């Protein structure tokens with residue numbers, strides 16, 4: 001692909017994603033299976049390309065949020081088992097069966113609905129049971145007084161003759177947070193999960209795939225790996241401890257200086273005149289704005305990597321462009337590449353400046369930005 005024709009693009013390194021999977025695996029007990037979370041277009045990296053790379057490199061499972069995301073992968077020829085993490089309306093059951101997808105079941109009523117529809121259609125639906133051990137989102141209730149009822153409901157769901165309960169999982173709410181309170185909360189979630197597994201086993205209900213470890217847990221609680229881990233962010237090479245596992249960021253968001261203007265002191269820059277030049281200033285205009293996923297709230301609060309150093313961003317970020325100060329960077333010229341995040345400019349720092357998490361910035365790199373696979 002000819003990068004010279006691109007205004008702004010995202011360079012994606014599937015080889016880094018494969019490297020990250022291997023690095024994560026190497027840190028876990030031998031034989032731990034690997035599920036790659038590729039929801040939300042693989043956190044903006046392109047679900048098809050990422051899934052193909054993971055499949056070729058020996059991943060065991062993929063997870064997406066909804067049926068449409070799963071179908072995109074099947075249509076592209078991805079054959080790995082795919083877990084749908086969210087709900088699928090029962091009228092789409094024929095598609096689930098025809099495409100060999102694995103459906104999350106998060107309460108007894110849904111299990112019964114899927115059971116009745118599968119019995120009518122013929123066939124069997126592969127499911128993973130989801131437990132709510134403290135996330136307060138999807139899942140069978142099982143905390144506190146709800147324990148015995150939770151066991152009973154899961155056992156009832158698993159006894160449905162047209163459902164194949166292959167797996168069971170839960171999701172941690174605080175595994176990526178520092179501090180004792182988060183640690184206690186996470187370990188309490190894990191204890192509840194394993195207590196449920198034991199109580200179910202006593203009733204003869206066993207699962208081939210028990211999984212709970214998201215990125216935070218893979219890093220901070222490797223003892224929760226069980227049969228399979230389920231990381232997303234780490235797979236793409238981000239997160240607070242990317243250094244520890246030697247992970248490599250898989251995306252580089254790049255643009256190019258479109259034009260450079262030299263202003264005297266006292267000139268106001270962009271909408272609202274938020275920034276006024278303080279001296280003679282070489283100001284670059286770069287074709288990236290909030291329609292590309294560069295949040296407007298970052299206006300005046302970030303810097304991009306340009307040949308020779310960091311260029312502070314000045315004035316309001318517009319829909320399609322923004323301005324960067326090149327006064328201290330005499331080597332920067334029209335057409336010079338500008339890295340918004342990636343190798344030199346850190347995504348984590350940009351997320352912090354925006355008051356958010358790296359996940360949100362990755363998912364926000366918009367459709368207008370072509371993904372270029374290296």
Ligand SMILES: *Cc1c(COP(=O)(O)O)cnc(C)c1O
Pocket residue numbers: 037039085171213214215216230231232233234
């Ligand atoms: C998104 C998601 C993950 C991956 O989370 P990371 O923090 O990116 O590792 C794992 N499990 C479930 C249920 C999820 O929704």
